[in-house]
Amino acid sequence: AQSVTQPDIHITVSEGASLELRCNYSYGATPYLFWYVQSPGQGLQLLLKYFSGDTLVQGIKGFEAEFKRSQSSFNLRKPSVHWSDAAEYFCAVATGGGNKLTFGTGTQLKVEL
């Protein structure tokens, strides 16, 4: 069965510092990968997605992610974090023809001013 692992439950970074959130997946076929962000009390907003092609994908709010098949990873990065980026970040993999999403446990990002 497919699974997604986000090894970091909490991460704290200073505003302006770079950020990398880790995501590893387990899935037999070619995965469709996503990063979503959830602000407190809010829904899930799509940051970026990987379906095929270029393994470095750009998303909204200055985020990017790199798909590495050999490492089964899809890490999220941002060169310079803003205080408004504080939120919970979920990595997800789509499986099955109907696009069911399997989510990781999430990484809570705190930004220090």
Place this chain on the structure above:
Amino acid sequence: EPEVTQTPSHQVTQMGQEVILRCVPISNHLYFYWYRQILGQKVEFLVSFYNNEISEKSEIFDDQFSVERPDGSNFTLKIRSTKLEDSAMYFCASTEGPNTEAFFGQGTRLTVV
């Protein structure tokens, strides 16, 4: 920008009561989903719906749960006899097709007392 709309945003119900959570997916989308997030836990898939029938459901989605698309715009989740452990945030999502990005609603926070 089109969006998925969920009502109500918050519902409190007594244990054993029936609740109906409502969603209006994006109008040209064909696949519909319900997910839930128990406080502090990850987002879990409940059910997917396509062509007026359930296409996949999780172990969580037992006989107490049902989904319906009563008209051309609404998509509902019914819980027949709520239990304390049904307390969670319930998210509706829709996709245009298989393996396309999912758009999520803002969620309905269900509290069972």
